[in-house]
Structure formats: structure tokens, C-alpha cells
Amino acid sequence: MITRHALRALIGILQRELLRTLRQRGRLISAIARPLVWLAIFAAGFRSVLGLSITPPYQTYVLYEVYVVPGLAAMMLLFHAMASSLAMVYDREMGSMRLLLTAPLPRWYLLGARLLASVVVGLPLVYLFLLIARYWDVRPPMLGYLAVLPALVLSGLMLGAFGLLVSSVSAQMENFAGVMNFVIFPMFFASTALYPLWRLAEAGPVLATVAALNPFSHAVELIRFALYLRFEPVSCQVVLACLVVFFLAAAAAYDPGRGLWSRRGEQ
Amino acid sequence: MKALSLDNLGHSFKDRRVLDAISFSVEQGRMCILLGRNGAGKTTLFSLITGLYHARSGSVQVFGHAMRTDPATALAQMGVVFQQQTLDLDLTAGENLRYHAALHGLAADVTKVRTREELGRLEVLDRLGDPIRSLSGGQRRRVEIARALMHQPRLLLLDEPTTGLDVPGRRALAQHVRGLCRERGIAVLWATHFLEEVTAEDDVVVLHGGRVRWAGRADRITAELGVGSMADAFARLTESA
Known part of the structure; x- marks a missing residue:
């Protein structure tokens, strides 16, 4: 009985997320346009960045477009997660978050359902981008599109859980400009999304260390390897561990007894 | 009791x-x-x-x-109507009620019947398919009350529900x-x-x-x-x- 209730709630949350996303056409268009701009303009100018080196999982020299596509797919997940996080803060300011949090289900479940719904809604956009990228001769094996699905889900969940945590500590929507500048951009640029780790090491060992420790780098590598039918166990473990840590921290932040809401006294 | x-x-x-x-x-x-x-x-x-x-x-x-x-x-x-409106402006009145019903575990057929019943009782059934943005303040309040009654609560909490309404x-x-x-x-x-x-x-x-x-x-x-x-x-x- 409780399982049926939980399932219906999950479907309801998913439907709401889907409807809202479909009705925000500007957000949809920018979500797909952003990585395409990077691919069409940025990648064209950075073709020589890889130099003469073969970087796993690629078995031969690859064009920069081929290298950067998995990073851009992860970037889509990152921006989608942050848009979802911003929507949580908006919902809290507008009051509709109260409806979710006063539903007769455990709060961690409600937050988890919202997280899952956000990822499920974001995935088709990533696939659309991967298909469009074939126009730029980024053609991973066909089976790679299937193999990358668990990597995308896991990475999306990890980044979404991070967004959930960010939303729990952001008192107002205005704070999100700071989040963009001090969280999202460093997370994206200090990663292996745009440059391989060996290239970052050439620029400076500190940057390379930061990128190696950055959970977003591991999400990128997990996706990159899966797309070319390879499994990257270290990245998988890091992404899983970060997912657990971020989600537990977010659930604690939204806890009615110990959470930040309770202490801050938001009305 | x-x-x-x-x-x-x-x-x-x-x-x-x-x-x-x-x-x-x-x-x-x-x-x-x-x-x-x-x-x-x-x-x-x-x-x-x-x-x-x-x-x-x-x-x-x-x-x-x-x-x-x-x-x-x-x-x-418990059914709740908060002081601050909690309707989703991007959704229609019917979709808002359906979302609430799902959170309370109501089956789809029950949701359909109760949506019409509750909106009808509060005289906003004709706005079922309209986005919340297009509703007046009074109509939004009535939709919120209809929503709070969807799961047939035995206790109804209303926090300043008449704020913004005319006499x-x-x-x-x-x-x-x-x-x-x-x-x-x-x-x-x-x-x-x-x-x-x-x-x-x-x-x-x-x-x-x-x-x-x-x-x-x-x-x-x-x-x-x-x-x-x-x-x-x-x-x-x-x-x-």
C-alpha cells in the first residue's frame, strides 16, 4: 500500500517536472544550444589543444570535437542540475515547495523523487545533443549510446544531489549568481571536460590535482569511457560516493528537526 | 475527539x-x-x-x-492552505490538483472524480484547464482549498485564507x-x-x-x-x- 503511494507520488512529481520543463521553451532551447555553441565555435578554435598524444579511452588520435563531446554532455547535466536547484529555491520562495514537503511520505523520499524526476527529464536533451554531434563526426559505437545511459543517470544524480545541497543552503534566488561564479564555473573549467589531465598537468600541477579531485571530472570520464564501451571503475566509485554524500547532506539540510529551514525560520 | x-x-x-x-x-x-x-x-x-x-x-x-x-x-x-499561495503558476488548475493527489497516493480514477467534485463545489470547475496565471486571486484561493480537500482530510488548516479577497x-x-x-x-x-x-x-x-x-x-x-x-x-x- 505504502509502495503504491510512493510510486504514485514519484509519477506525479515526474509529470510535474516534465510539464514545467516543456512549458519553459526558453530553458529547453538554451539547454540544447549551449553545448552546440561550444562544439561549433569553441571546439573549432581549439583543435590543436590535444597535441600528439593518445588519451584513453580513445585508441587513436582524435579531433578535439571528439574529445570534448562527453565533457559537454556532462556540462548539460551540470547546468540542468543547477537549473533544477534554482527551481527548488524558486519553489521555496513562491511557496510551492511546502506542498511537496507536507506530503505524507518521508522527506528523504520526496527529495529523492524530485532528484530522479529532474534527471529523467534532462536525459533526452543529452541524447539529442549526442545525436546532433554526429554531424561533427563524433560517432561513437552505436552500442555506446546504450552503454552511456547508466553513466549519464549516475552522473546526473550526483550533480543533481549537489544541486539539491546547494538549494538547501541558498536562502534566496539572488544568491545563485554567486553559485554560478564560485561553484559551477570552477567545477566545469577545472575538470577534464575541456582538456585532458596530462594537458592540465603541463599548465600546472595544482590545477591538475584540483581537476583530478573534482567530482565533475569523474562524471566526465565515466561518461567518456562508457560512450566508447569502456568502464572506468575509479570514476564510478567517486561518482557513487559523492552521490551518497551529497544526497545525505541535502536530506539533513532539509530535515524538519535539524535542517537549515528550522534554524533560519523561513516562513 | x-x-x-x-x-x-x-x-x-x-x-x-x-x-x-x-x-x-x-x-x-x-x-x-x-x-x-x-x-x-x-x-x-x-x-x-x-x-x-x-x-x-x-x-x-x-x-x-x-x-x-x-x-x-x-x-x-490534514489539508493545508498556506498564507502564501502554493499553486504552480505554470500548471493548470486541474494539473495542480492532480499533482497534490499523486503526493497523497490517490489513484488516477479517484483523482479525476474528486477534481471535478471539489472544483465544482467551489464554483471554479470552468477553470479546470486554465493556467493558474490566468486566474484571479479569489479563484486561486478557491482552487487551493479544493486542492486541500482532494484527499478528504479530517482536519483543515487555513492560514489567512481571505487575504487579498474582496468582502x-x-x-x-x-x-x-x-x-x-x-x-x-x-x-x-x-x-x-x-x-x-x-x-x-x-x-x-x-x-x-x-x-x-x-x-x-x-x-x-x-x-x-x-x-x-x-x-x-x-x-x-x-x-x-
Whole structure:
């Protein structure tokens, strides 16, 4: 009985997320346009960045477009997660978050359902981008599109859980400009999304260390390897561990007894 | 039977004490008006009753189920209309109700029937497919009340539900909610600062400075305080912190 209730709630949350996303056409268009701009303009100018080196999982020299596509797919997940996080803060300011949090289900479940719904809604956009990228001769094996699905889900969940945590500590929507500048951009640029780790090491060992420790780098590598039918166990473990840590921290932040809401006294 | 029971409830934000030793109850089928000026602590009290966060001390029970230890059962029996509107502006009235029904685990066929029933009772069925953005303030309030009744709660909480409504709209809303008490036996806690929303048959709790200043039947408040009107009684109870 409780399982049926939980399932219906999950479907309801998913439907709401889907409807809202479909009705925000500007957000949809920018979500797909952003990585395409990077691919069409940025990648064209950075073709020589890889130099003469073969970087796993690629078995031969690859064009920069081929290298950067998995990073851009992860970037889509990152921006989608942050848009979802911003929507949580908006919902809290507008009051509709109260409806979710006063539903007769455990709060961690409600937050988890919202997280899952956000990822499920974001995935088709990533696939659309991967298909469009074939126009730029980024053609991973066909089976790679299937193999990358668990990597995308896991990475999306990890980044979404991070967004959930960010939303729990952001008192107002205005704070999100700071989040963009001090969280999202460093997370994206200090990663292996745009440059391989060996290239970052050439620029400076500190940057390379930061990128190696950055959970977003591991999400990128997990996706990159899966797309070319390879499994990257270290990245998988890091992404899983970060997912657990971020989600537990977010659930604690939204806890009615110990959470930040309770202490801050938001009305 | 006690639908809602608050026992020695207290809460503070950091060092600021906002509610202190709040104790009162709402009986099934009764309309209880929670009166208080702006800043009296009504909205914080609603947040504690609905489990948005836990009180620092004391307890909240809904039909005997403690909010702290059994929140799911307590919340399942409760319908809430918050002071701040909680409708999703991007969705239609019907979609908002469907979302709420899903959160309460209602099956699709039940949801369909009840959506039409509740919106019909509140005379907004003709706005079923319209986006919330296109509805007036009064219509939005009625949709919110319809939504709160979707899962057939036994306790209805309304935090300043008439704010922003014109006088006929306020009267109609109060009349409808009193009808719910009579016909469905629903217990209602109605927070307001409009004294004219109180009738002689209601129960009244006066909240001021985070404390309960008076609790009992509305028709006894003037006699007990020896004043001529509800306005005089309220003024006396809230003149000092």
C-alpha cells in the first residue's frame, strides 16, 4: 500500500517536472544550444589543444570535437542540475515547495523523487545533443549510446544531489549568481571536460590535482569511457560516493528537526 | 475527539523566542479561529503543525498521531492552505490538483472524480484547464482549498485564507468552510487577523507575542473579559506583550 503511494507520488512529481520543463521553451532551447555553441565555435578554435598524444579511452588520435563531446554532455547535466536547484529555491520562495514537503511520505523520499524526476527529464536533451554531434563526426559505437545511459543517470544524480545541497543552503534566488561564479564555473573549467589531465598537468600541477579531485571530472570520464564501451571503475566509485554524500547532506539540510529551514525560520 | 492537539509548544530562531508554551486543541467538526496580529506567530505555528520543521519543545498531535514520530499518518489526515499561495503558476488548475493527489497516493480514477467534485463545489470547475496565471486571486484561493480537500482530510488548516479577497469573496469562503464543518465533520483551524470572520459559535484562540492569551468559545470572550465587543476583547488581549 505504502509502495503504491510512493510510486504514485514519484509519477506525479515526474509529470510535474516534465510539464514545467516543456512549458519553459526558453530553458529547453538554451539547454540544447549551449553545448552546440561550444562544439561549433569553441571546439573549432581549439583543435590543436590535444597535441600528439593518445588519451584513453580513445585508441587513436582524435579531433578535439571528439574529445570534448562527453565533457559537454556532462556540462548539460551540470547546468540542468543547477537549473533544477534554482527551481527548488524558486519553489521555496513562491511557496510551492511546502506542498511537496507536507506530503505524507518521508522527506528523504520526496527529495529523492524530485532528484530522479529532474534527471529523467534532462536525459533526452543529452541524447539529442549526442545525436546532433554526429554531424561533427563524433560517432561513437552505436552500442555506446546504450552503454552511456547508466553513466549519464549516475552522473546526473550526483550533480543533481549537489544541486539539491546547494538549494538547501541558498536562502534566496539572488544568491545563485554567486553559485554560478564560485561553484559551477570552477567545477566545469577545472575538470577534464575541456582538456585532458596530462594537458592540465603541463599548465600546472595544482590545477591538475584540483581537476583530478573534482567530482565533475569523474562524471566526465565515466561518461567518456562508457560512450566508447569502456568502464572506468575509479570514476564510478567517486561518482557513487559523492552521490551518497551529497544526497545525505541535502536530506539533513532539509530535515524538519535539524535542517537549515528550522534554524533560519523561513516562513 | 481531538482533531488537533498542541501541548506546551515552543520555538525559537537562534536566540529569538517566537512561540512559547502554546497549548490548545481543536475538536472534530469544530471551527477554531486563530486570531492574532501580524507577527503574532501564526505562520510559524502553522509551519510547526504541518511539520515543515519541528518545534524546539512540546508536541503536535493530529488525531492522536504525533507529528514528530509519525508525520506521515498525521499529514495524511490534514489539508493545508498556506498564507502564501502554493499553486504552480505554470500548471493548470486541474494539473495542480492532480499533482497534490499523486503526493497523497490517490489513484488516477479517484483523482479525476474528486477534481471535478471539489472544483465544482467551489464554483471554479470552468477553470479546470486554465493556467493558474490566468486566474484571479479569489479563484486561486478557491482552487487551493479544493486542492486541500482532494484527499478528504479530517482536519483543515487555513492560514489567512481571505487575504487579498474582496468582502463578498471572504464571506463566501467562510460560509463554504463552515459548511465543511457541519456537513463533513471536518475540524478547521483558521488563522486570521480579521475579527469580522469570527462568529459566536466558533472556538477562538488569541495569539499575541508568541503566547496564547485566550482560548475558548467566541460567545464567552466578551462576558469573561467584561467588554462590549469582540474588537474590545481583542484589543485588550493584545495591547501588551
